Every structure is written in C-alpha cells, then in structure tokens.
Amino acid sequence: MRRIYLDHNATTPLLPEAFEAMAGVLKDRFGNPSSSHSPGREARALVDRARREVAGLIGARPSTIVFTSGGTEADHLALGGVLKEGDHVVTSSIEHHAVLDELRELERSGTIELTEVPVGSDGVVDPGAMLGALRDDTALVSLMFANNETGVVQPIDAVGAGCRSRGIPFHSDAVQAVGKLPIDVGSLPVDLLSLSAHKFGGPKGVGGLYLRRGFRLRPLRHGGEQERRLRPGTENVSGIVGMGVAARVVGEELETEAGRIRKLRDTFETELAGRLPDAHVNGAGADRVPNTTSVTIYGVDAEALLLLLDMEGIAVSAGSACTTGAAAPSHVLTAMGLDSRQAADTLRIAWGRVNDANDPPVLLRTLMSAVQSLGREQ
Numbered sequence: 001m002r003r004i005y006l007d008h009n010a011t012t013p014l015l016p017e018a019f020e021a022m023a024g025v026l027k028d029r030f031g032n033p034s035s036s037h038s039p040g041r042e043a044r045a046l047v048d049r050a051r052r053e054v055a056g057l058i059g060a061r062p063s064t065i066v067f068t069s070g071g072t073e074a075d076h077l078a079l080g081g082v083l084k085e086g087d088h089v090v091t092s093s094i095e096h097h098a099v100l101d102e103l104r105e106l107e108r109s110g111t112i113e114l115t116e117v118p119v120g121s122d123g124v125v126d127p128g129a130m131l132g133a134l135r136d137d138t139a140l141v142s143l144m145f146a147n148n149e150t151g152v153v154q155p156i157d158a159v160g161a162g163c164r165s166r167g168i169p170f171h172s173d174a175v176q177a178v179g180k181l182p183i184d185v186g187s188l189p190v191d192l193l194s195l196s197a198h199k200f201g202g203p204k205g206v207g208g209l210y211l212r213r214g215f216r217l218r219p220l221r222h223g224g225e226q227e228r229r230l231r232p233g234t235e236n237v238s239g240i241v242g243m244g245v246a247a248r249v250v251g252e253e254l255e256t257e258a259g260r261i262r263k264l265r266d267t268f269e270t271e272l273a274g275r276l277p278d279a280h281v282n283g284a285g286a287d288r289v290p291n292t293t294s295v296t297i298y299g300v301d302a303e304a305l306l307l308l309l310d311m312e313g314i315a316v317s318a319g320s321a322c323t324t325g326a327a328a329p330s331h332v333l334t335a336m337g338l339d340s341r342q343a344a345d346t347l348r349i350a351w352g353r354v355n356d357a358n359d360p361p362v363l364l365r366t367l368m369s370a371v372q373s374l375g376r377e378q
C-alpha cells in the first residue's frame with residue numbers, strides 16, 4: 001500500500017541531507033563544544049555553522065539565535081525571560097498551547113494579568129483590537145505568525161509596528177511559518193521569534209529563539225555558559241546540525257516548494273468544493289500558509305474519518321495533533337465561531353515536501369468513499 005503523509009503541521013519527515021549530517025556527527029563528532037581541545041573545537045565549529053544556517057533562513061544575524069529543545073521551550077524562554085510579577089500581557093485566543101497555557105498558568109498563579117484578544121470567523125486577529133488592549137503596564141505582546149490548525153497568517157507587521165511605537169516587546173511563535181513563508185526579521189517589527197526544527201525537515205527536540213540584537217532577556221535556568229548563558233546545558237550537537245542543514249535546504253527551495261505545495265493544496269480544495277459543496281474550509285478567505293487545509297465536513301466525525309483514511313494509508317489529523325486525545329473541542333476552531341460538533345467534524349490536511357500531484361486525487365477519492373461509508377449524522 002502506498003502511504004500518503006498529509007500531517008506536516010504535526011511534524012515533517014527528516015530531510016535526507018539532515019539525516020546524513022546528523023549521522024556523521026553522532027558517529028564521529030562526539031566533542032563537547034565547550035572543550036578547548038580539537039574534538040571540542042570541531043563540535044563548536046559545527047554548532048556555529050548551524051547557527052549561521054538557521055539565522056540565514058529568517059534573515060537574522062547568527063548571534064541572535066539561541067538554540068533550545070524545540071518550539072515549546074523557545075516560547076517559554078521568550079515569555080519567562082521577559083515577564084515579571086504584576087506585568088500585563090496581550091495575546092490572541094488562538095495561540096498554540098505552548099504559549100496560551102503557559103500564560104494562563106502565570107495568570108492563574110497571580111503572576112501576570114492576561115488579555116486574550118479574540119479572532120474573527122476567518123481566524124485572523126484584528127490588529128486594532130490587539131493594539132487597543134495595550135496598557136501602560138503591558139510588558140509583552142505575543143501573537144503567532146501562522147496558526148497550526150488552520151494555517152491562517154496573523155497581522156504580525158501591524159501588531160509589531162504598534163508595539164514598537166509604544167516600546168512594548170513583541171514575541172511571535174513562528175513555528176508554523178518558518179520554512180513555509182519567506183521571513184526576514186530584518187524588516188519585521190519582532191523582538192522575539194520562536195522556531196522548531198521538526199516542522200521544517202529537521203529533527204525533533206531542537207529549536208531556537210531569535211532575539212533581536214540588544215534585546216535583554218533573563219535566563220530561565222542557570223548553569224553553564226552555553227548560548228550566551230540564556231540556555232545553559234551541553235548543546236544537542238547532532239540535533240543542532242540537523243536543524244542547520246534543514247534550514248539551509250528549505251531556504252534554498254522555499255519559493256519553488258511553497259508554490260508547488262500551494263498548487264496541490266488548492267487543487268484538492270477546488271475539487272473538494274465541487275464534490276462536497278457544503279464542506280467548509282476554515283480560514284479560506286484569509287491569508288494562509290501554502291500547505292494547510294482545515295475542512296469541516298458537517299455531520300461526519302473527523303476522528304472516524306481519520307481512522308478510515310489511515311486504514312487506506314493516508315495520514316491526516318483531526319484538529320491539532322497536539323490536542324488529539326483531548327476531549328475538549330479545538331480552542332482555535334471554537335474561537336472562530338464553530339460549535340463543538342462542527343469542531344469535531346473538522347479535518348486538518350497539511351501538505352508538504354513528500355507530496356506530489358498524484359496525491360490530491362487519491363485523497364479526494366478515498367475521502368469521498370470514507371464520507372459515504374460513514375454517512376452523515378443529522
């Protein structure tokens with residue numbers, strides 16, 4: 001059975017180039033980058049090169065990248081490194097749990113005051129509403145670049161510019177945008193930006209935080225001097241090398257791959273609309289990353305659909321992979337006005353590098369027969 005992987009927002013397959021580079025490191029380059037001898041210096045050079053490659057993908061200077069254990073830790077470092085007791089924070093109601101739950105916990109414990117700004121039915125936050133929520137004691141604004149469930153791109157420029165004019169630090173979780181959209185932090189009004197390697201062909205368990213030059217951040221942990229003391233602990237050298245290689249490869253091919261993937265996605269959506277006119281693509285009217293389809297097929301449980309597709313070798317997700325197994329409906333979809341039934345009837349199809357033009361018709365055919373066999377609940 002030919003397998004079709006359509007869950008690239010949950011994770012991506014490791015790029016062969018990244019695998020090769022990582023295998024070489026794991027086999028032969030065991031040095032600790034903090035050691036002064038040759039094996040140590042070789043490992044340091046590998047980390048430095050990866051830093052240049054990751055920085056290159058987002059138009060940053062290498063010295064502004066802090067390697068972390070992934071997107072979640074990058075988010076936490078950005079939030080925790082800025083916030084102190086009594087601060088006010090503004091965020092959107094559709095952030096990833098890594099941001100939203102962390103901020104809600106800080107609010108619950110009485111550390112901060114939090115304003116969550118809603119989104120419209122298109123999944124976009126209104127920049128005016130976000131900036132309208134700013135107060136004199138607002139210490140941080142956090143708005144994701146692109147949503148993991150719908151792919152909807154947020155007004156980073158407008159919100160960032162408003163924050164900058166008021167001198168308020170601005171963080172963006174760009175985990176779902178990096179490698180899918182061209183990003184140039186040199187022309188973006190962001191102070192902090194989170195990345196995760198496994199979302200763009202790198203390994204799991206490694207990520208990074210971009211930190212605008214001169215921006216002062218407090219470390220969350222104390223220990224060694226790695227990562228400018230902002231993230232102590234011996235570096236995950238092979239992971240960092242894999243992230244660097246992935247960043248270089250996706251950066252080189254970003255434009256062509258984004259166009260190719262967008263075409264697959266749009267072909268599928270157009271064909272689906274012809275076959276199932278009442279299927280609703282969430283965020284269709286908004287600017288989206290090129291790879292994501294979030295579709296509500298009324299009366300058809302997405303979890304059941306997912307299992308039927310899986311039996312046919314097709315991997316998709318119901319809502320966000322991060323919330324799979326949780327009973328609560330997706331906070332992103334309900335924030336866009338879907339009720340819990342509609343949220344449960346929503347499938348996420350996330351295209352990527354491993355897909356080709358054979359996949360949209362196979363998905364469509366398999367999906368239609370799965371919908372037919374499940375029938376519609378009234």
Ligand SMILES: Cc1ncc(COP(=O)(O)O)c(C=O)c1O
Pocket residue numbers: 009010069070071072073075096098144146147148173175176196197198205206207322
């Ligand atoms: C928008 C967003 N932020 C953060 C994360 C967490 O990243 P990681 O899995 O590297 O911790 C994810 C992962 O799904 C994500 O989609």
